[in-house]
Amino acid sequence: MHSEKQKETNLFIYNFMVRDTAIFDIIEKERQRQLKGIELIASENFVSDQVMQAMGSCLTNKYAEGYIGHRHYGGCEVVDMSEGLAIERLCKLYGAEYANVQPHSGAQANGAVLLAVLNPGDKFMGLDLAHGGHLSHGSLVNTSGLIYKPVPYFLNKETGRVDYDEMEKTAKAEHPKLIIGGGSAYSREWDYARMRKIADEVGALLMIDMAHPAGLIAAGLLDNPLKYAHIVTSTTHKTLRGPRGGIILLGKDFDNPWGKVTKKGVIRKMSSILNSAVFPGMQGGPLEHVIAAKAVAFGEALQPEFKEYQTQVKKNAAVMAQAFVDKGYAVVSGGTDNHSMLIDLRPKFPELTGKMAETALVSADITTNMNMVPFDTRSAFQTSGLRFGTPAITTRGAKENLMVEIVEMIDTVLSNPESEANIKSVREKVNSIMKDYPLFAW
Numbered sequence: 001m002h003s004e005k006q007k008e009t010n011l012f013i014y015n016f017m018v019r020d021t022a023i024f025d026i027i028e029k030e031r032q033r034q035l036k037g038i039e040l041i042a043s044e045n046f047v048s049d050q051v052m053q054a055m056g057s058c059l060t061n062k063y064a065e066g067y068i069g070h071r072h073y074g075g076c077e078v079v080d081m082s083e084g085l086a087i088e089r090l091c092k093l094y095g096a097e098y099a100n101v102q103p104h105s106g107a108q109a110n111g112a113v114l115l116a117v118l119n120p121g122d123k124f125m126g127l128d129l130a131h132g133g134h135l136s137h138g139s140l141v142n143t144s145g146l147i148y149k150p151v152p153y154f155l156n157k158e159t160g161r162v163d164y165d166e167m168e169k170t171a172k173a174e175h176p177k178l179i180i181g182g183g184s185a186y187s188r189e190w191d192y193a194r195m196r197k198i199a200d201e202v203g204a205l206l207m208i209d210m211a212h213p214a215g216l217i218a219a220g221l222l223d224n225p226l227k228y229a230h231i232v233t234s235t236t237h238k239t240l241r242g243p244r245g246g247i248i249l250l251g252k253d254f255d256n257p258w259g260k261v262t263k264k265g266v267i268r269k270m271s272s273i274l275n276s277a278v279f280p281g282m283q284g285g286p287l288e289h290v291i292a293a294k295a296v297a298f299g300e301a302l303q304p305e306f307k308e309y310q311t312q313v314k315k316n317a318a319v320m321a322q323a324f325v326d327k328g329y330a331v332v333s334g335g336t337d338n339h340s341m342l343i344d345l346r347p348k349f350p351e352l353t354g355k356m357a358e359t360a361l362v363s364a365d366i367t368t369n370m371n372m373v374p375f376d377t378r379s380a381f382q383t384s385g386l387r388f389g390t391p392a393i394t395t396r397g398a399k400e401n402l403m404v405e406i407v408e409m410i411d412t413v414l415s416n417p418e419s420e421a422n423i424k425s426v427r428e429k430v431n432s433i434m435k436d437y438p439l440f441a442w
Contacts, residue, residue: 036431037365042340042389045241046439054293065285079288086295096249098271102286103246106211106235110136116277124178128152130372132186155374160333171202182209187336192228207231213338215239218301219310226251239391242297313339316390319400323407340389344373354383360417364426397441
């Protein structure tokens with residue numbers, strides 16, 4: 001006979017060890033959603049099995065505040081090796097002299113840079129959110145806009161491209177300490193050389209957030225901003241096809257631009273300032289399991305197959321953008337140089353909001369996101385546009401011919417977005433097509 005205490009212990013062990021079917025059933029539902037549908041959100045992708053395995057590894061158990069060789073916890077000798085490998089591979093991938101792989105997200109990487117180079121109230125410039133910028137580039141509801149003083153620059157209304165002449169005029173009038181390039185919904189290549197010239201003329205630092213095109217840049221298909229920018233940030237989960245997280249890079253390390261010195265009279269290098277801004281400035285212990293997954297993704301990006309993949313991403317995006325144009329949709333800037341495109345719905349469907357369009361497409365198992373377009377007449381909660389991207393669908397093995405078919409299905413839904421029968425018909429077609437495409441085909 002077991003004692004009552006032993007019975008209680010056995011019951012506790014059983015309840016603790018039994019599989020949590022509630023959450024794992026939800027996870028399986030999400031896996032099925034991903035398998036059955038077409039993923040066109042420009043900032044999403046599918047990772048390889050080994051990236052997921054690294055994320056789900058025992059490294060999640062280890063606390064490792066600080067940096068390699070200088071941790072605030074014992075027992076970090078193994079995670080030091082993992083983080084060191086991630087840094088080594090990342091620097092090789094982009095030709096960087098310095099890399100920090102600890103930021104939990106791209107927004108935190110950007111926040112760390114602002115913390116490193118600006119004082120509260122300092123001016124900086126970033127692409128306006130409504131014109132394709134990012135929250136962390138100066139939105140007034142984000143810490144970047146609450147703590148510092150953002151000065152936006154915009155797209156040219158006629159071309160849908162960054163207006164560098166206006167950027168220069170604004171920079172000369174405002175004298176910002178920092179100029180940020182990059183955005184979340186901009187489909188064209190950036191003129192990094194022109195931006196560096198503008199920054200130098202006004203005595204500003206140049207930071208490029210390459211979060212969206214990072215994979216295309218790694219593959220050599222777009223210009224590398226490390227050749228021009230003082231500081232570069234990125235996420236690791238979009239075109240780079242890694243786990244969700246952020247990074248900070250320096251092409252070359254340099255002295256603190258304001259000449260501040262330590263208590264011992266030594267001028268601090270920017271690498272040291274950035275490290276301090278990430279930890280302890282922005283966050284505590286790094287996610288070592290995510291850093292290991294980043295290392296795996298960087299290793300994958302160094303392989304020849306990665307350039308083949310990115311080449312297909314770019315081809316698919318160009319074909320998709322043209323297919324939208326052929327259907328009468330307005331593509332902001334007229335096309336794309338990267339993986340994404342922004343569609344202005346107003347010329348073809350004046351009454352259809354981005355929110356309505358997104359809802360109808362999601363019901364048809366085509367996932368995209370509503371997005372403001374330049375000079376939008378609607379709010380951020382309704383929008384007049386949709387953003388599309390090809391990284392995820394390309395990871396599944398899709399080629400150009402499927403892009404044309406996808407646009408045809410999107411047009412069918414948006415032409416009658418309130419018809420349940422119409423949506424059901426498209427959804428069945430989507431589900432049937434995607435049976436032939438695994439989540440990760442590379």
